[in-house]
Amino acid sequence: MSPTRAPVPPPPARTARQLREATSSARRRHRPDADLNPLRQGLRLERVPDPCSFVLFGATGDLAHRKVIPAIYQLWRTNLLPAEFSIVAVARRPYTDEAFGAEVRASVEANSRVQPVDEAAWAELAKRITYQQLDFGDDAGFDRLSERLDALDAERGTAGNRLFYLATQPSQVTEIVRQLGRVGLDHEMRGSGWRRVVVEKPFGRDYESARRLNHEVAKVFRESQVYRIDHYLGKETVRNLLVFRFGNGIFEPVWNRSYVDHVQITVAESLGVESRGAFYEETGASRDILQNHLLQLMTLVAMEPPSSFHADALRDQKLQVLRAIATPDVEHVRHDVVRGQYGSGWAQGAAAPGYREEPEVDPESETETYVAGRFTIEDWRWSGVPFYLRAGKRLPERTTEIAIQFKEVPLPLFRESTGDPAPNVLAMRIQPDEGIMLRFAAKVPGLGLDVRTVNMDFDYGTSFSVDSPDAYETLILDALLGDASLFTRADEVEAAWAVVTPIIEGWAAMPAPRFPNYAAGTWGPEAADELMERDGRRWRRI
Amino acid sequence: MAPNLRPPEVLHSVPEIERALAHIWADATTHRGDGEHHVAARSSVLNLVVVAGRRETAERCAATIEATAGRHPSRSLILSALDDESRPGLDATIRTVAVATAAGGTPQTGAETIYVTVHGQTSHHLASIIVPLLVHDLPVALWWPRDPQFNSHRADRLLPIADRLIVDGSSWSGDGLDRLGAMALVTQGRRLVVADFALLRQARWREALASVYDLPDLRPHLRAIRSITVEFAAPEGGDPTGLTNVVRPVYHVAWLASRLGMSVVEPMRRLPDGRRVAALRQGNHVVAAEWRPVCSDLGEGSTVRVEIASRLSGAELVGEVTAGDRTVEVAIDDKGRERVRRTYLAPRLGEVDLLERALEDSASDSVAAEALAMAGNLIAAEPTPRRAVVGAVERHRSRDHD
Numbered sequence: 001m002s003p004t005r006a007p008v009p010p011p012p013a014r015t016a017r018q019l020r021e022a023t024s025s026a027r028r029r030h031r032p033d034a035d036l037n038p039l040r041q042g043l044r045l046e047r048v049p050d051p052c053s054f055v056l057f058g059a060t061g062d063l064a065h066r067k068v069i070p071a072i073y074q075l076w077r078t079n080l081l082p083a084e085f086s087i088v089a090v091a092r093r094p095y096t097d098e099a100f101g102a103e104v105r106a107s108v109e110a111n112s113r114v115q116p117v118d119e120a121a122w123a124e125l126a127k128r129i130t131y132q133q134l135d136f137g138d139d140a141g142f143d144r145l146s147e148r149l150d151a152l153d154a155e156r157g158t159a160g161n162r163l164f165y166l167a168t169q170p171s172q173v174t175e176i177v178r179q180l181g182r183v184g185l186d187h188e189m190r191g192s193g194w195r196r197v198v199v200e201k202p203f204g205r206d207y208e209s210a211r212r213l214n215h216e217v218a219k220v221f222r223e224s225q226v227y228r229i230d231h232y233l234g235k236e237t238v239r240n241l242l243v244f245r246f247g248n249g250i251f252e253p254v255w256n257r258s259y260v261d262h263v264q265i266t267v268a269e270s271l272g273v274e275s276r277g278a279f280y281e282e283t284g285a286s287r288d289i290l291q292n293h294l295l296q297l298m299t300l301v302a303m304e305p306p307s308s309f310h311a312d313a314l315r316d317q318k319l320q321v322l323r324a325i326a327t328p329d330v331e332h333v334r335h336d337v338v339r340g341q342y343g344s345g346w347a348q349g350a351a352a353p354g355y356r357e358e359p360e361v362d363p364e365s366e367t368e369t370y371v372a373g374r375f376t377i378e379d380w381r382w383s384g385v386p387f388y389l390r391a392g393k394r395l396p397e398r399t400t401e402i403a404i405q406f407k408e409v410p411l412p413l414f415r416e417s418t419g420d421p422a423p424n425v426l427a428m429r430i431q432p433d434e435g436i437m438l439r440f441a442a443k444v445p446g447l448g449l450d451v452r453t454v455n456m457d458f459d460y461g462t463s464f465s466v467d468s469p470d471a472y473e474t475l476i477l478d479a480l481l482g483d484a485s486l487f488t489r490a491d492e493v494e495a496a497w498a499v500v501t502p503i504i505e506g507w508a509a510m511p512a513p514r515f516p517n518y519a520a521g522t523w524g525p526e527a528a529d530e531l532m533e534r535d536g537r538r539w540r541r542i
Numbered sequence: 543m544a545p546n547l548r549p550p551e552v553l554h555s556v557p558e559i560e561r562a563l564a565h566i567w568a569d570a571t572t573h574r575g576d577g578e579h580h581v582a583a584r585s586s587v588l589n590l591v592v593v594a595g596r597r598e599t600a601e602r603c604a605a606t607i608e609a610t611a612g613r614h615p616s617r618s619l620i621l622s623a624l625d626d627e628s629r630p631g632l633d634a635t636i637r638t639v640a641v642a643t644a645a646g647g648t649p650q651t652g653a654e655t656i657y658v659t660v661h662g663q664t665s666h667h668l669a670s671i672i673v674p675l676l677v678h679d680l681p682v683a684l685w686w687p688r689d690p691q692f693n694s695h696r697a698d699r700l701l702p703i704a705d706r707l708i709v710d711g712s713s714w715s716g717d718g719l720d721r722l723g724a725m726a727l728v729t730q731g732r733r734l735v736v737a738d739f740a741l742l743r744q745a746r747w748r749e750a751l752a753s754v755y756d757l758p759d760l761r762p763h764l765r766a767i768r769s770i771t772v773e774f775a776a777p778e779g780g781d782p783t784g785l786t787n788v789v790r791p792v793y794h795v796a797w798l799a800s801r802l803g804m805s806v807v808e809p810m811r812r813l814p815d816g817r818r819v820a821a822l823r824q825g826n827h828v829v830a831a832e833w834r835p836v837c838s839d840l841g842e843g844s845t846v847r848v849e850i851a852s853r854l855s856g857a858e859l860v861g862e863v864t865a866g867d868r869t870v871e872v873a874i875d876d877k878g879r880e881r882v883r884r885t886y887l888a889p890r891l892g893e894v895d896l897l898e899r900a901l902e903d904s905a906s907d908s909v910a911a912e913a914l915a916m917a918g919n920l921i922a923a924e925p926t927p928r929r930a931v932v933g934a935v936e937r938h939r940s941r942d943h944d
Contacts, residue, residue, distance in 0.1 A: 037761055038801045039752035042909025048753065048886060083869065083885040157883075 049480035051084030052161035053152055057176055058168035059089030059131070063200065065107035068167055071472035073108045077121040080477055084157040087129045088148065100131035113470055128156070136172050142179040160193025163480060170202055174216045181220030198227045198479050201292055202283065206504060207497040214490040227479045228488040232293045234471030236460070237434040241300050244428070244436065254406065256381045261423060263387045264403045264540055265297050268395040270348055272520070277360030285371040289391035291500040295322065298387055301402055302377055311484035315492060322495035324379045333506030340370030340525035342394040343516030352394060352520035366512045369393040372528040386535065390528060394520040399542050400430035414451045422453045434468070435459040553634040556674050559656060562636055566654065588901065589676045590618040592685045593668065593700065597622050599687055604655060609894040611653035614901050617677045618655040623665035630662040632671060669699040681705040683901060689714055692724040704734060708900045711740035711789035712843055718789040719921045726918025736914055737900035740789045745899065746888035747848065747863055748797065750870040754861065754882055760874060764802055766854035769830040770795050773846040776835030781816040787843035788818070791833045794848055796917035804829055806919040820920055
């Protein structure tokens, strides 16, 4: 029998916030098994969220109209939302409920992935949408919002559960969160329902600003109430990556430094900055893609198996990867990270302007529209395996792919063959044409011993001809259900910035390359190819 | 998804069918514009064998299967056994369903359906046709859509092939209880997952009930159930002949009893007024179960209302569940005072939804198995006269209601 040890009492709670946290964690720890609902066993995964109000800040903006509201409509149409549901659309412009309803109806028609719009379903959802004009600095306005939500609880049975979705400019996040805290809309008192806040990227613009933002949000909401969206994590193939790695036994034995030569992750966009010139001038490819999408994909490839698919088990493992990435120093930035900016050229059969000629872009801009880098993970599994990451705009095609290239066979027996067997590659296409490709060598039928490399394709579109949900549908439903697995935690955000900030600072300290340094419609600057060639490798032809 | 437009060739033997399938797959390998040689990755996920009996049943099943092919690319074998006096043999055709990529790429074969009509003595040996046509190493789902004969030579040969048995207990003739009991017995101890549309149709009722009892102050009542009453639609409101199919109402009680740790004290018996009653035990108290026939617009045998009464620490709760075409309503009253009322958006499932669920439910999920076992216990001691009339009368029933 093991000796009994007296439990160490936690430090006394000093503030109301600490008291709340202490109480809720104690409840979690001591919840007896008898409290579990036996009727839940065996039910399907599509659990319908609790009755709730969905408060959409920035409701008149582009993100709300193109992504958020069509996703909610789709969830409603497929009966994945509760009947006791209301949407409170919040923005600064004056609208009546009717005028706003007409506008979002048009957005759903334009952006819904399933057409035509289901009239009956839309009519029911439209009844649940109300609009509230609100200046985010207006105290009285937030008081009115709070009262309105209370009234909706009574009218619609939404039970005090509220999800605040901040589809706003990043600069407005702190103010909205502060106001929500001021009027007590963050409080999860016993029996009064849950409160969650969804924050869109970017989460800061460097390590320090990310820490400050996290700190401001944490003054009001507990970390468990905060859902930071990186929509890439909601994509079907990204989620399938977890299934592929941890639902199949055969890959785990070769998923390490003994068998993997290197990993390439590409996020290529064929478009330029379009109408987002001003935004892009402030971000660039490093902040826009590398800090979040690319590093998130890298963590999913490199992470150790989590002990479960609970949010924190998964995120703990991703965090370990981010913390194990060798922090770039100035020499590393100089040699192993490449930045580029597109000039004019021809992309997909049409003349394309250079970045500096785009609207709202400084004609002397030194913002990078392309970034490529060689990163290493200092742990037992990946030590010595380079991860090559690249992202850029105005590349020849839009594609996102993760490719694991395996080492060559130790003794090349078929050197005399007419074909040269290439190393095995396992490529996971995230978009478009989501799927998985395995490249291997096969004998060409005949009397000789000719070997040819063949690609075996698994294509979601042809194998399962059903529509995958949009990433926003997945993520909004998860947030309503309280499942944070696919959302980024504060410490993850900071760890990712700890990788990218030295690169940005390193670039600031050294002279910029002669921009533009690649033509629109090409695969990036020559320096990116040289980066690979120095290691005796080359970028995959995608 | 587009059907292959080549006219189907009629095949007369298993080897001919095998050769035709091999040709279809050879055609699916492609050479793309990138100069590389691409092997079409076959993504069949299961073998689906349908013992259709009549031709019209086969056609209905085929349409359902085709609608699920996007989610469950499979090799389907649909067998119509004529069981006649003609010369032994078979006629088969193959229909492939090709799928084009979103980008308009080369269509690949996504699913294939083999229609086999067997004659004469061959109809007694379906397994000898099925086994060689299965895709190796993939699970086998056996869909037996009409009245399966569980105590038959055919069942003895077919059930061992299958990993999953798909039936629709609510379509069985008579009250359905003989077959339900036989199915509970025949599947006991086998590695065979049973997916009964009759139970799957109740998923929305179960979801709604489970959600209400997620509320922490109601959950303890699940350990203090005193009675379960199920009202079901019956002719003249009284089921005078006792021939209304009651498989679905029985499953309601069986599911609750199995989930809540109950055991059967007195098996189900039918009273002269058409009601059926049983007694269960939960912990140290007795739970009265009652199935009550009522007048309803719903199809005969459909569940109209479920009532669960519980008593705990002075609180006497009555939970009532009803369902419409698109919603399920749950209300919980405490001595006449409403504690909770919830509406769940959950439309009735059609046959395509049911088949998809039947194919998707986890093989390791014990809930259905335990509900079936409990149903077997509940009906174990039905009086013999009921058995004599089972199957004597076939009446029209709607299969589209819970």
